[in-house]
Amino acid sequence: MGVKLGILGLGTVGTGTVQLLQNVIGRHPLLQEIEIYRVGVRSLDKPRAVELSTEILTANLEAIVNDPAVDIVVEVMGGLEPARSLILQALKNGKHVVTANKAVIARFGAEIFTAANQAGVYVMLEAAVGGGIPVIQPLKQSLSVNQINAVTGIVNGTTNYILTRMQTEGSNFDDVLADAQRLGYAEADPTADVDGLDAADKIAILASLGFGGRIHLEDVYCEGIRQVSKTDIAYAEKLGFVIKLLAIAKRQSNKNSQLSVRVHPTxxxxxxxxxxxxxxxxxxxxxxxPIGQVMFFGPGAGAGATASAVSSDILNLAATLQTSTANPNPLFTCGHDDYCEIAPIAELVTRFYTRFLTKDQPGVIGKLGTCFGNYGVSLESVVQTGFQEKLAEIVVVTHDVREGDFRQALAEIRDLPAIDSIPSLLRVL
Structure with missing residues (x-):
């Protein structure tokens, strides 16, 4: 019995997926059982990098999700709508869905997984996080017997590329971003990447899988990299650090059921x-x-990497359909209905790096220490690094501190007459 695919979208990922499925030599033999039955596109006249017969291509996307012959709907069109509506319609019609759409899953996952569970079908989303890196299925299957304590990731290639170049070249953010846009590593509108929104979508999905509960996306704290300066990257280097945009989901403590779920430069x-x-x-x-630390590493985007993840989901579903039983595989389904409790950012306990510009007066460092001490902030290091014009530059790294207490100390420090400004505030892993 062959498995018929209805593919929604023939952009970079859709084209890569079709290319992989058309070239099955040397790959898993079950791929030969998979038929590209319908492919939905916006324009039928556009030139394509793949050869598909005119009977397969259609501009009527709804016809694909409503076609009784289609077994699996592959959504690789991106965007929120009509992707969400088409996924829901496919599920309602009893079709399995493979998607690469982290934005739809992060925002409408509850609705989508409820619909899938009601219909007794699967939603597979390996390609939604980490491009070609297999991390979704390991979290759902291989690592599922573990108690997960933390998931920490570099999950956005654009920001990692920008920060890497700022670090290696000593360049500033705006120049590297403009160059990344020219090279195609950053979108014309880079907001989703550089403001951390893309990473927030992905950590919401990973946190949901790792901690067995749904995540309200609005509870994920999100801070991007626009404020990271080449000055901070240079100081971080001197102190033995590099700056990365991290997406973190972590238990607050073993005694506490609350999670910390956040995205910020670190x-x-x-x-x-x-x-x-x-x-x-x-x-x-x-x-x-009991496993300890496991790291998954690889290309986070690109036609080949993402097509690999999409096609592995298709293959898993095809294998399941060929050995189909009346009961769904619980390791493929989304079995949790409750929402994780996410602690507000003020409750986070972490270390901080802060850079102050101060008037060149005696006793400034002493006053900083006193203010921090009043709020229980313990300092790991205080370094006066030099001068910017007539202002002294002081860099402080703290020990672990509750963020709310640290912010209160900073509010008091800002009012000190000797403090000109606090240009940088970054968390330390």
Whole structure:
């Protein structure tokens, strides 16, 4: 029995998926059982990098999700609508869905997985996080017996590329971003990447899988990299750190059911496994009990990488359909209905890096220490690094502190007459 695919979208990922499925030599033999039955496109006249007969191509996307002959709908068109509506219609019609759409899953996952469970079908989303890196299925299957304590990732290649070049070249953010746009590593509108929104979508999905509960996307704290300066990258280097945009989902403590789920630029020790992940590459570090640390590393985007993840989901579904039983495989389904409790960012306990510009007066460092001490903030290091014009530059790294207490201390410090400004505030892993 062959498995018929209805593919929605023939852009970069759709084209890569079709190319992979058309060239099955040397790949898993079950791929030969998969038929590209219908492919939905916006324009039938556009030139294509793949050869498909005119009977396969259609501009009527709804006809694909409503076609009784289609077994699996592959959504690789991106965007929120009509992708969401088409996925829901496919599920209602009893079709399995493979999607690469992290934005739809992060925002409408509850609705989509409820519909899938009601219809007794699967939604597969390996390509939604980390491009070609297999991390979704390992979290759902291979690592599912572990108690997951933290998932920490570099999950956006654009920002990692920008920060890597700022670090290696000593360039500033705006110049590297403009160059990345010219080279095609950054979109014309880079907001989703550089403001951390793309990474927030992905960590919401990973947190849901790792911690067995749904995630309200609006509870994910999100901060991008626009404020990271070449000055901070240089100071981080001197202190033994690199700066990465990290997506983090972590248990607050073993006694506490609350999670911390956040995206922000972070000082990472050069000895940490994520410190050496450079350029457009992604990596996800999973920490669990009893396994310890496991890291997944690879290309986070691109036609080949993402097509690999999409096609592996198609293959898994095809294998399941060929050995179909009345009961769904619980390791493929989304079995949780409850929402994870996410702690507000003020409750986060972490280390901080802060850079102050101060008037060149005696006793400034002493006053900083006193203010921090009043709020229980313990300092790991205080370095006066030099001068910017007539202002002294002081860099402080704290020990672990509750973020709310640290912010209160900073509010008081801002009012000190000797403080000109606080140009940088970054968390330390």
């Amino acid at each position: 000082l990472v020790s050069k000895t940490h496994p994520l410190a050496s992940i450079n350029g457009v590459y992604n990596a996800i570090l999973v920490e669990g009990e």
